[in-house]
Amino acid sequence: MHDLIVVEGVSKRYVTSSGPVDALRDVSLSVGTGEFCTLIGPSGCGKSTLLGILGGLVGADDGRVAIDGRPVDGPDPRRVATVFQDPGLFPWRTTLENVEFGLELQGMPAARRRRVATDLLGPLGLRDFAAKYPRELSGGMRQRVAIGRALAIDTPIVLMDEPFGALDEQTRVLMGEWLLEIWRRTRKTIVFVTHSLHEALALSTRVVIMTARPGRIKSVLELPMPYPRAMESPELVGLRAKLWSDIRDESLRAMQ
Ligand SMILES: Nc1ncnc2c1ncn2[C@@H]1O[C@H](COP(=O)(O)OP(=O)(O)OP(=O)(O)O)[C@@H](O)[C@H]1O
Ligand SMILES: [Mg+2]
CATH class of the missing domain: 3.40.50.300 (P-loop containing nucleotide triphosphate hydrolases)
Known part of the structure; x- marks a missing residue:
């Protein structure tokens, strides 16, 4: 290997x-x-x-x-993307907007990053929670959003x-x-x-x-x-x- x-x-x-x-x-x-x-x-x-x-x-x-x-x-x-113990989500952003965050930093155009983040919501089990804010999610869901944010930028590590x-x-x-x-x-x-x-x-x-x-x-x-x-x-x-x-x-x- x-x-x-x-x-x-x-x-x-x-x-x-x-x-x-x-x-x-x-x-x-x-x-x-x-x-x-x-x-x-x-x-x-x-x-x-x-x-x-x-x-x-x-x-x-x-x-x-x-x-x-x-x-x-x-x-x-x-x-390299990192997921920390504390999900560290932005409370003023929805699930979708939190997952998009890294792509926004990378300067990906809005329509494209929305598509990438939306495609991730299915495997994250968050499709019905795209428009919810972190306070409306369970602890496990919040952690999935944080993992989604790391996965969205698609680093090998x-x-x-x-x-x-x-x-x-x-x-x-x-x-x-x-x-x-x-x-x-x-x-x-x-x-x-x-x-x-x-x-x-x-x-x-x-x-x-x-x-x-x-x-x-x-x-x-x-x-x-x-x-x-x-x-x-x-x-x-x-x-x-x-x-x-x-x-x-x-x-x-x-x-x-
Ligand atoms: N920024 C820092 N300044 C000073 N000491 C630090 C700093 N970060 C970590 N340490 C110290 O270094 C040692 C290792 O800390 P670290 O957080 O890497 O351990 P850990 O294995 O992740 O512990 P845990 O399982 O509790 O998360 C600890 O004694 C900690 O107090
Ligand atoms: Mg530690």
């Missing part, structure tokens, strides 16, 4: 008024084209920082990050930072299934952050487990099984136990 994203020896230290915080230390990782790569690890281990570095929003102190062979030296909205973190468990599972469909249809490369073992095992082609801060790569789990996955199969139950044991160790270290 072609390595689309290459991270080599990346370290990041934040300098704060109470002293330096080593967020990442010597992280190396590559993500192949079309992969669904999930980062998991204790709170504060640098997952959001790493996504920020991939998206060019945060500068690394050391190491190298390249996408398609080109170094990342700032945000590149043609190649989508970074997702706990996109379903604020949703209830049932909605989360359904949103995961929905995202899987979108990913399989669009063949985008997704780097996804979650705290949910279920999400990681149900969705990913690869799970990267990070250590407690300073975040390093602790282990990598390859998940070549087809979708939809039988989560109760002995293979996945075994993998879940291994994943939990690694994360538990690191979460305990993070709490000390």
Whole structure:
């Protein structure tokens, strides 16, 4: 598989008024084209920082990050879109207008961007909600609008930072299934952050487990099984136990 994203020896230290915080230390990782790569690890281990570095929003102190062979030296909205935990919708814009936002920034003519956004509403399950404002939508719908906004600009890479973190468990599972469909249809490369073992095992082609801060790569789990996955199969139950044991160790270290 072609390595689309290459991270080599990346370290990041934040300098704060109470002293330096080593967020990442010597992280190396590559993500192949079309992969669904999930980062998991204790709170504060640098997952959001790493996504920020991939998206060019945060500068690394050391190491190298390249996408398609080109170094990342700032945000590149043609190649990378990001979905954050908070949907961050504009309250004064309707669903359709929120989904259109990135296209507007790109300067796409109004009629064309309306068509692109409208075509996305079907797969987003929001066709009947085009004219509604964020306050009129459920949490899951709002998050779908935010994902739609990222998908509309049609970048080959989508970074997702706990996109379903604020949703209830049932909605989360359904949103995961929905995202899987979108990913399989669009063949985008997704780097996804979650705290949910279920999400990681149900969705990913690869799970990267990070250590407690300073975040390093602790282990990598390859998940070549087809979708939809039988989560109760002995293979996945075994993998879940291994994943939990690694994360538990690191979460305990993070709490000390
Ligand atoms: N802008 C910043 N300035 C100073 N320190 C920061 C900044 N952003 C993050 N940090 C610190 O860097 C460390 C890593 O933070 P980060 O948000 O990347 O972790 P995370 O793995 O995403 O955590 P969570 O699972 O809670 O979202 C934390 O100790 C955090 O306090
Ligand atoms: Mg985070």
